[in-house]
Amino acid sequence: MTPILETRGLTAAYGQFKALFGIDLAVSPGECVAIIGANGAGKTTLMRSITGVLRNDPGMVLHRGEPIGDLPADQVMQRGIAMVPEGRKLFPSLSVEENLLIGGQVRRGGGRWSLDTIYQLFPILKDRRHSPGTALSGGQQQMVAIGRALMSNPELLLCDEVSLGLAPVVIRDIYAALPAIREAGAAVVIVEQDIARALSVADRVYCLMEGRVTLHAPAAEISREAIHAAYFGEPT
Amino acid sequence: MLSHASLPHAGGRMGRGGILPLCEVVAMIWLDVLVQGILLGGLYALFAAGLSLVFGIMRLVNLAHGDLIVFAAFLILVTVNLLGLNPFLSALIAAPVMFALGWALQRFVLNRVVGKDILPPLLITFGLSVALQNGMLEVFSADSQRIRAGALESASINLGVVTIGTLPLLTFGSAVLAIFILNRIFYTTAIGRAFRATSDDPVTASLMGINPRGVFAMATGLAMVIVTLAALYLGMRANFDPSIGPARLIYAFEAVIIGGLGSLWGTLAGGAIIGIAQTVGAQINPEWQILAGHLAFLAVLIIRPRGLFPRAVD
Numbered sequence: 001m002t003p004i005l006e007t008r009g010l011t012a013a014y015g016q017f018k019a020l021f022g023i024d025l026a027v028s029p030g031e032c033v034a035i036i037g038a039n040g041a042g043k044t045t046l047m048r049s050i051t052g053v054l055r056n057d058p059g060m061v062l063h064r065g066e067p068i069g070d071l072p073a074d075q076v077m078q079r080g081i082a083m084v085p086e087g088r089k090l091f092p093s094l095s096v097e098e099n100l101l102i103g104g105q106v107r108r109g110g111g112r113w114s115l116d117t118i119y120q121l122f123p124i125l126k127d128r129r130h131s132p133g134t135a136l137s138g139g140q141q142q143m144v145a146i147g148r149a150l151m152s153n154p155e156l157l158l159c160d161e162v163s164l165g166l167a168p169v170v171i172r173d174i175y176a177a178l179p180a181i182r183e184a185g186a187a188v189v190i191v192e193q194d195i196a197r198a199l200s201v202a203d204r205v206y207c208l209m210e211g212r213v214t215l216h217a218p219a220a221e222i223s224r225e226a227i228h229a230a231y232f233g234e235p236t
Numbered sequence: 237m238l239s240h241a242s243l244p245h246a247g248g249r250m251g252r253g254g255i256l257p258l259c260e261v262v263a264m265i266w267l268d269v270l271v272q273g274i275l276l277g278g279l280y281a282l283f284a285a286g287l288s289l290v291f292g293i294m295r296l297v298n299l300a301h302g303d304l305i306v307f308a309a310f311l312i313l314v315t316v317n318l319l320g321l322n323p324f325l326s327a328l329i330a331a332p333v334m335f336a337l338g339w340a341l342q343r344f345v346l347n348r349v350v351g352k353d354i355l356p357p358l359l360i361t362f363g364l365s366v367a368l369q370n371g372m373l374e375v376f377s378a379d380s381q382r383i384r385a386g387a388l389e390s391a392s393i394n395l396g397v398v399t400i401g402t403l404p405l406l407t408f409g410s411a412v413l414a415i416f417i418l419n420r421i422f423y424t425t426a427i428g429r430a431f432r433a434t435s436d437d438p439v440t441a442s443l444m445g446i447n448p449r450g451v452f453a454m455a456t457g458l459a460m461v462i463v464t465l466a467a468l469y470l471g472m473r474a475n476f477d478p479s480i481g482p483a484r485l486i487y488a489f490e491a492v493i494i495g496g497l498g499s500l501w502g503t504l505a506g507g508a509i510i511g512i513a514q515t516v517g518a519q520i521n522p523e524w525q526i527l528a529g530h531l532a533f534l535a536v537l538i539i540r541p542r543g544l545f546p547r548a549v550d
Contacts, residue, residue, distance in 0.1 A: 053439055073442035082443075089440040093432040102433050105426055106445030152445065 003028050004156050004187050005050065005081065006062040010069075012042075012049045019045040021211045027156065032178070032188045034202035034219065036195050038231060041208040043191045044086055047160045051083050052076035078107050082154035086161045086191075088145040090133035097129040099144050104151030111153030112184040118147040121177050139170035146174070150181065157181060160191045175201060195227060207231060268398045269519045270512060275400065277491075277511030278408030279473065281504040282466035283484050284491035285415055286459035292498040293435045293455045294350050296357045300365040302485030304460065307368055308334050308467035309476050310376055313383050323383045327468040331461050338460030342453040350452065365481065372478035383471035407469040411507070414462055415500045421458075422500070431455060490533040496543030505544055509536065 003026040012020040020042050027033050037043050048054040050061055051073050058067035063079050077083070082103070090099050100118055119126040122143040128136055133144055142162055149157055163171040171194070178201055182188060192198035198205060199219045207215035207230035215222070215230030287301045298304075308330060315326035345364075349356035391402035422428040430451050434441040438448035470476060470484070487510060494509055495502025510529045517528020536544070 051443060053442070072447070073439070074445050074447045077443060077445040085440060085443060089437060089443075091433045091436040091440070093436050094429065098429055098432075101426075102429050102441075102444050102446075105430065148444070 001028055002065045003062075004064060005189075006065075007046075007050070008060060008062065010046070010049055010056065010060045012045050012054055012056065014045075019211050020049065023208075023211075023213055025206055025213065025216075027187050027189055029155070030182065030185065030187055031204065032182060032190065032202050034190045034192055034198035034205045035208060036192055036198050036205060036227075036231070037208035039193075040210075042211040043208055044160060045211075046208070047083065047086075047158055047191060050076075050158065051081065074106070077152065080107070080109060080152070080155040082149040082152050082157055084142075084145045084149045084157070084159045084162060086164065088138075088141045090141055090144055090148075092132065092134045094133055095130050096125055096133050096136065096144055099133045100125075100129075100147050100151055103148035104153075107152040109153035109155075113150040113153050115151075118150060121150075121180055122147060137170075139166050139173065142166065142170075142174055143177075146177065146181075150184075150186075153184075154186055156189065157186045158189045158191075161193065162190070163192065163194050163197065171197070195231075209233065264397060265519070269515045271398050271400060272404070273512030273515035274508045275404035275408045275511070276515060277504070277508030278404070278411035279466070279469055279507070280487045280491045280510050281411040281507030282407070282414065282462065282469060283488035284495075284503045284507055285411070285418060285500060286462040286466070287485075287488045288492045288495070288498070288500060288503045289418065289459045289462070290456055291492065293431050294452050295354070296346065296350055297354070297361070298456075298459075299358060299361040299485065300368055300481075301361075301463070301488060302483065303365045303368040303372075303481030304334075304338075305463050305467050305470060305484050306476055306478060306481045307372060308460070308464045309383065309471040310372060310381070310478075312464070312468055312471055313381055316383060323385055323468060323472055326383075327464055330467075331464040334460040334464045335457040338463075339453045339457035342456035343449065346456070347449045347452055365485075369478050369481060376478060378477055378479070380475035380477050381471070382475050383468070385472040389472065403469070403472060407473070410465060410469065411504060414465055415504050418458075418462070418500050427451075427454065487529070490529070493543055494533060494536045496546035499543075499545040502543060502545035 005027040007023050007025050010020055010023040011018070023046060035043055035046065045054065049056055052068070052071050052075065053073050055072070056069035058070045061067070061069035063081065068076055068079065091102065094102065097115070100115060124140055125143055125147065128140065133141065136144065146159070146162070162174060166174070175197065178188065190198060190202060199222065202219045205215070205217060205219050205222055206213050207227060209230060215226060217226070283302070283305060287298060290296055290298055311330045311333065312323060312326045315321060315329050316323055319326070345360065346357060349360050385403065388403055393400050393402060393405065422431060430441070430446050433444065434446060434448045434451045441448055441451070490510055491503050491506035494506030495504070509532055513532030514525045514529040518525035
């Protein structure tokens with residue numbers, strides 16, 4: 001089966017500073033893949049490269065086998081790859097509902113997700129729908145950011161550090177939405193620092209260190225020692 | 237006896253009659269000044285609305301804005317002369333042409349320079365301003381021109397206390413309507429949502445499938461439609477020639493800053509304040525008209541440096 005998303009020898013650099021050194025990964029339809037790694041491992045750079053915020057050689061990123069590495073972000077999104085960006089990045093000038101609507105403004109992709117179904121997924125948002133997006137608590141803002149990405153009915157949802165800065169109970173609420181999201185048909189890529197959380201929801205795990213994949217295994221088969229080694233480097 | 241008794245009455249009436257009308261006349265003159273000032277402000281608000289729109293969305297100050305107004309005025313004039321249409325129909329023809337010009341200007345020129353650094357767009361639009369002025373000088377000569385509006389030029393409405401020129405009233409009404417419509421577009425339509433989102437954060441907007449450069453081009457196109465409207469009333473109200481653009485830009489600037497960056501209704505208020513200051517100044521001494529407008533601008537800046545109704549966060 002052709003993967004929804006594939007990277008082949010993906011490299012990325014900020015000027016002289018090289019952040020990614022040949023990343024190979026693949027995500028199949030319906031799959032949930034976790035990407036873990038310490039700060040500065042290149043996780044966010046990887047997301048920026050996939051979504052087209054950073055442009056690459058065409059063949060470094062493939063969507064259903066077609067090269068998209070050089071497409072701008074808006075065209076990547078229109079192919080059905082939606083992003084929940086790190087830090088949520090809600091639009092301060094837009095209300096909660098407008099933030100949701102803008103997620104589905106360009107691509108609606110006939111699927112399950114609409115304003116109604118998002119409000120069923122996160123009922124609290126319906127009560128706050130006329131508030132400015134930034135007036136909400138961190139957890140509620142994260143729900144808006146996820147709902148906003150779902151509004152396009154993506155075939156691949158990228159979630160960058162959705163639990164960052166949130167209380168454990170709030171993180172649990174947000175992860176409780178994941179089964180419904182997967183059931184609706186989207187493949188999911190989760191970038192997480194919370195390794196236990198990532199392992200509990202993902203089918204497969206990639207671990208990044210200093211711009212390279214240091215571990216790649218099914219989540220069920222992975223050992224603490226292997227993660228430790230991949231995360232911090234082999235003990236010398 | 238009867239005639240004797242009525243004498244002081246008659247005298248009294250005469251005395252009061254001599255004083256009261258004078259007070260009334262003074263009050264009426266100032267009321268008239270105020271009304272004319274507000275109506276003049278409508279024209280300045282039209283100059284400013286396009287500038288405000290573009291700045292609000294992409295933080296780009298278009299130094300050629302005034303020259304684009306003059307250019308649009310020439311475009312209307314040429315249409316009037318060539319097709320023999322009335323100015324309003326001519327503006328209707330000029331508006332889509334100006335939209336296309338604005339769209340192309342943004343898409344092919346200004347989009348290359350918008351970004352974190354504000355200097356390159358300033359240089360580009362300054363260059364455009366110089367080029368436009370000289371280009372128009374070459375084509376249309378330095379002669380003063382005017383868009384003939386027939387009877388409308390001198391028509392007026394008598395409201396008893398003040399007499400209002402139909403054209404200034406129409407100008408002000410158009411400004412209010414234009415700003416109302418712009419606000420509706422901004423706050424109730426999908427393209428307006430895209431405008432606001434892109435203004436907040438172009439990178440995240442692009443993650444929503446929105447092409448920020450396309451949004452910018454739409455915004456500049458829309459601004460040029462407002463510019464056409466401003467040009468129509470500028471050209472019917474007064475003489476214009478290729479050199480007057482920069483002064484219109486200054487008025488527009490001042491109206492935007494007084495109103496507060498990013499607030500369209502504030503821009504209307506800003507226009508009215510400059511208009512009132514100018515007519516009041518002119519009433520005291522005709523030489524003070526322009527100066528009074530600038531002084532009002534400085535006074536507002538001292539009291540409220542961020543303008544009256546600031547919206548933009550940065």
